[in-house]
Amino acid sequence: MAMRPKSEMSPPPSDQRTAVIEELRKGAQLAECLRQQLELIPELGRRNAALANASNISAALVSSVSMLQSDREQYSCSSDARAASYAAGASGAGGRGGSGARSGAIARTRKARHRQGIHGEELPFKVTLTETPENDGFHWRKYGEKKILNAVFPRSYYRCGYSDEHRCPAKKVVQQQNNNDPPVFMVTLMNDHTCSSLFPANDQPPSSSNSATANSQVLDFTKASLSSAVGVSRLKKEEDAGMSVTVPSYTYDELASYSSLPLLSPKEWEMEMEIKSLFSHHSGGGT
DNA sequence: CTGATTTGACCATT
């Protein structure tokens, strides 16, 4: 949170940054090569675990690249890790919809400028990398999609499906990060759900405040608002099969630490992989 | 028919 003076974070010179980006790109390519080589491992369990690790390395590198590419805000707004990671996903200008102006009348007072409240206070947001962006138990409605500069994939904008009925301010921005087999998405959640507290507990609890640790979530969303623009075929398949599994997602903080620490422990990954392989064998489970 | 998604336009910010 604490806003530090800019001088304290002295951004690297742009040529140096370019070099860093280049290095990270190389790293991402190498991770991709590694992934392909890992495909050759005969042992299923080890292969899957290694592939998963390689995917995460790749995702982390790609994220880092986009962070650096859209660094203007990163260095000018807040040194907080969350702010930095948000800048990665939502580089640059805070836009504001036009709306009323077009129809000529209704001048709405949407104050969404750079994720700030009406009085400029920081709005709560949380960035995660996940293979299953739809997987948060809430009902989202898509309201826009935008091609982002320097991004391969478009960014999709969602708001809570109950935003009208319950004035729920929750929003979600989803951007695909890579084209890996399970593609990785950067999901930015903004504002807590106020609607969830209005519903009986068969919905997900208002989990937006959960910490970095227990972030496994249940793939059991009511509507597939997230199907079209984002990893279409795969998500469709999954939801058609009515699957319900627990999958990991990673906060940005975790990813940051992954760069210097080993990834998930082999045991953890084996467990993940077990789930996943069960998944692919019973590709019709659920109900 | 109703509700959700797509898509181009609009607008604030940088």
Next chain:
DNA sequence: AATGGTCAAATCAG
């Protein structure tokens, strides 16, 4: 001028 976020009419799907 460029960019990102949002709106809303058009379109799609159940």
